[in-house]
Amino acid sequence: QVQLVESGGGLVQPGGSLRLSCAISGDISNFNYMGWYRQVQGDTREPVAVIFNPGHTNYADSVKGRFTISRDGGGNTVDLQMNDLRPDDTAVYYCYIDMRGSTGYWGQGTQVTVSS
Numbered sequence: 001q002v003q004l005v006e007s008g009g010g011l012v013q014p015g016g017s018l019r020l021s022c023a024i025s026g027d028i029s030n031f032n033y034m035g036w037y038r039q040v041q042g043d044t045r046e047p048v049a050v051i052f053n054p055g056h057t058n059y060a061d062s063v064k065g066r067f068t069i070s071r072d073g074g075g076n077t078v079d080l081q082m083n084d085l086r087p088d089d090t091a092v093y094y095c096y097i098d099m100r101g102s103t104g105y106w107g108q109g110t111q112v113t114v115s116s
Contacts, residue, residue, distance in 0.1 A: 002026035002105045004095045009110030012085055016114070020080040022095030022107055028076065032098040035069060036080045038091035038112075045094065049080060063089075085114045 008020040020036065028034075035050030049059045049069035057069055068081045078095065095107035 002028060002097060002099070004097060004105055004107035006093065006095045006107040006110040009093060009112045011113045011115065013116050014086060014114055016085050017081070017083045018085065018112060020082070020093055020095075020110060020112075022078045022080075024076045024078070024095075024097060028097060028099070030100045030102075032100045034071070034078050034095075034097040036078075037094045037096055038089075039094065039109075040091045048093070051078065082112070085112075087114050090114050 003025045005023045006020060008018060010018060012018050031053050033050045033052045036048045037045045038048050039045040047060060048063055049057065049067055051057050051069055051071050059067060066082065066084045069078065071078050082089065090113050092109040093112050094109045096104060098104040
């Protein structure tokens with residue numbers, strides 16, 4: 001059983017930074033990609049940044065140059081460094097892992113609020 005636990009959300013002023021972390025437990029050796037999505041209440045969940053197996057990354061146009069996704073050396077943590085945050089980055093951020101030949105898994109979500 002794969003489980004994901006996010007941490008690091010909170011309230012930050014415009015222009016500030018936050019770092020989200022996702023700790024993943026279980027056997028993920030057969031993953032296809034992992035990454036971060038976000039959802040504003042009433043809207044669909046959208047991808048923010050993902051890392052594919054074996055390692056290339058992809059970002060939403062709205063966060064390119066501001067957000068950086070990384071995976072630790074052991075492979076069971078995926079972080080999202082968010083700089084120059086804007087009010088429209090406010091959302092619940094979810095960690096997700098997609099497994100080859102199996103279902104994907106979501107974390108419980110962490111709130112990010114960008115406001116002065």
